[in-house]
């Protein structure tokens with residue numbers, strides 16, 4: 001029912017289990033990734049991202065993150081290969097980030113967190129009729145995670161950060177056509193993969209996670225533009241800056257993390 005969870009003291013990740021008991025489940029995300037422990041699996045092929053015909057529709061502030069939605073009525077943009085048995089359709093991408101100069105990624109690598117993390121959300125349209133149905137199936141979703149670290153300006157991220165002022169408030173949405181997220185990929189597609197969940201309520205355990213090893217660089221100035229977004233709506237008098245919208249790492253509970261190489 002509307003706003004029953006968030007990232008604050010009253011409604012943050014440590015309290016989500018009250019309304020979403022699966023928060024204490026056996027395949028929750030994110031996790032801390034230990035590269036030495038990840039088993040190199042030679043049977044794991046490369047992932048293929050076929051985004052050339054992708055059609056972005058809009059960019060929106062959903063009160064938890066900023067989300068770019070895609071047209072997913074056909075297989076025009078998919079991720080396939082790697083641990084995936086089918087092509088999975090690109091549905092949306094969004095970000096998680098920290099406060100000024102702080103860390104904000106969800107996955108961590110040997111305890112190290114990055115400034116931000118980009119999630120490209122895909123669903124298994126071969127096996128399931130709708131995104132909603134896929135979101136509750138153990139092999140329904142595939143999320144590609146990309147770490148963002150602060151450094152040089154990212155030449156293509158401007159297209160996104162320049163649009164953020166249009167979606168400052170929760171519930172705002174605006175046109176966002178012909179953006180191809182291929183421009184946000186690092187040079188290497190080497191990855192870690194494991195079975196996990198959504199990192200936000202309803203925390204469905206339906207995600208095959210594919211986390212790229214190589215981060216992309218974005219400037220502190222670009223990161224600061226994400227922080228001008230608000231968790232709150234235009235009509236609310238209490239303005240809350242959108243930052244630290246990340247869930248901390250969850251127990252591995254015996255899961256294996258595999259490495260592409």
Ligand SMILES: NS(=O)(=O)c1c2ccccc2cc2ccccc12
Nearest residue numbers: 064065094119121143197198199200
């Ligand atoms: N952080 S997340 O990728 O788990 C996630 C989703 C994952 C799968 C399906 C839908 C999702 C929607 C999200 C919306 C906002 C933030 C994270 C979200």
Ligand SMILES: [Zn+2]
Nearest residue numbers: 094096119199
């Ligand atoms: Zn996410």
